[in-house]
Amino acid sequence: MSSVRVLVGTRKGAFVLTSDGKRENWDIAGPHFAGWEIYHVKGSPLNPNRLYASQTSGWFGQIIQRSDDGGTSWEPVGNKFVYDGIPGTHQWYDGTPHPWEFARVWHLEPSLTDLETVYAGVEDAALFRSTDGGQNWSELSGLRGHSTGSSWTPGAGGMCLHTILLDPKDPQRMFVAISAAGAFRSDDGGTTWRPINRGLKSAQIPDPEAEVGHCVHRLALHPSRPNVLFMQKHWDVMRSDDAGDSWHEISGNLPTDFGFPIDVHAHEPETIYVVPIKSDSEHMPPDGKLRVYRSRTGGNEWEALTKGLPQSNCYVNVLRDAMAVDSLDSCGVYFGTTGGQVYASADAGDSWNPIVRDLPPVLSVEVQTFP
Amino acid sequence: MIRIVLPAHLRALARVKGEVKLDIANAATQSTVLDALEARYPVLRGTIRDHVTKKRRPFVRFFACERDLSHEPPDSPLPDAVATGAEPFMVVGAMAGG
Numbered sequence: 001m002s003s004v005r006v007l008v009g010t011r012k013g014a015f016v017l018t019s020d021g022k023r024e025n026w027d028i029a030g031p032h033f034a035g036w037e038i039y040h041v042k043g044s045p046l047n048p049n050r051l052y053a054s055q056t057s058g059w060f061g062q063i064i065q066r067s068d069d070g071g072t073s074w075e076p077v078g079n080k081f082v083y084d085g086i087p088g089t090h091q092w093y094d095g096t097p098h099p100w101e102f103a104r105v106w107h108l109e110p111s112l113t114d115l116e117t118v119y120a121g122v123e124d125a126a127l128f129r130s131t132d133g134g135q136n137w138s139e140l141s142g143l144r145g146h147s148t149g150s151s152w153t154p155g156a157g158g159m160c161l162h163t164i165l166l167d168p169k170d171p172q173r174m175f176v177a178i179s180a181a182g183a184f185r186s187d188d189g190g191t192t193w194r195p196i197n198r199g200l201k202s203a204q205i206p207d208p209e210a211e212v213g214h215c216v217h218r219l220a221l222h223p224s225r226p227n228v229l230f231m232q233k234h235w236d237v238m239r240s241d242d243a244g245d246s247w248h249e250i251s252g253n254l255p256t257d258f259g260f261p262i263d264v265h266a267h268e269p270e271t272i273y274v275v276p277i278k279s280d281s282e283h284m285p286p287d288g289k290l291r292v293y294r295s296r297t298g299g300n301e302w303e304a305l306t307k308g309l310p311q312s313n314c315y316v317n318v319l320r321d322a323m324a325v326d327s328l329d330s331c332g333v334y335f336g337t338t339g340g341q342v343y344a345s346a347d348a349g350d351s352w353n354p355i356v357r358d359l360p361p362v363l364s365v366e367v368q369t370f371p
Numbered sequence: 372m373i374r375i376v377l378p379a380h381l382r383a384l385a386r387v388k389g390e391v392k393l394d395i396a397n398a399a400t401q402s403t404v405l406d407a408l409e410a411r412y413p414v415l416r417g418t419i420r421d422h423v424t425k426k427r428r429p430f431v432r433f434f435a436c437e438r439d440l441s442h443e444p445p446d447s448p449l450p451d452a453v454a455t456g457a458e459p460f461m462v463v464g465a466m467a468g469g
Contacts, residue, residue: 035379035380036380057380058430058467059378059380059428059430059431059464059465059467060378060380060381060384060418060419060428060431060464061417061418061428062417063384063414063418076384076414079416079417079418079422080416080417080422082422082423
């Protein structure tokens, strides 16, 4: 029988939600690592029982946990994230040079091809890789060492590398996104990188079309067509049809094009999802109505999905890593809120139900599908 | 013998209950005590002090004998009562947060 496992990271621990393929009744396990911020939990596509979790704390720093039994038991692995060479500086909020300082791991991305390889996107923005199941970490310093690196600046949430996309058709190609530097691509397995921000326009920076400096909130791709990228930017929903070489806006009829997550239907590469948020100064749904917007045309034409979602007095946010899709025949869509709700749709967004309502603020949601 | 009291999160991480008791060969200082603690429980590396610089994390404090030793040089001798095990060396998460 098919089933799904939803991995939820929150401000106060991790939760594992499981259901059969109907996705109506759920078992909820957790909190794991109670009291710690869990920025991200993700499973290996090669062995779904291999999970990694980023456990972090303002007091006690960074821990990486690994499970080899699907989240029932966990073991701490390596937590030593040291920048390669002399770290140098990036630009601070006040424009002065600021030393690169490791704060936490925002995102963990297990390799598509090697079970023991996993990538970590960290704050201050850098990309690390482990080839021994998380025990030891090395920086892929060609990214931070890019000639623009010293000019990168933090967004309000810190200067974080929050998105890592691995190209399923080209093992040498990967994409990352950094707030607030922009999107970058490597075509040589992470050794060298180049900014891929042409076409982005950000009124919040001195040169709105600068090579770097854009606050990219999230990237997404469909595995069958990895040259097509979708982006939720600080403002604007964007699309690239050439692996990021150029971008065009697809915000279309969205009520607001500010938001954080963006994701793609598991079986329909032109069907995408966003959660519009009122503005950069009011991180809440417009009019108190929590609405997911779906485009079945690859952007520009959007429909509001509201059935089962609160349509009054709702002022939660949905953070950038807090949306995911499963790959059952009827694609499931999931997202978590800063109010602690995790919503699921078993019909590609047509209708929604809360799996759980009262978790701590949700930082991340990932889904594993067992067909 | 040195007695160490860890905060709840680090006890959970190290999977210990109650105080940690360590014998150390050298003079009892913050550095020697923490070196011995991390050798016994490698999972605590990086949680109390920086992996590389060995600098105390900002929201971690060291108390003993009703004194705050957080700002003492890490190689200064700890109080005799800590060195003899009469009093514990306390690793404390600073009051902060929500």
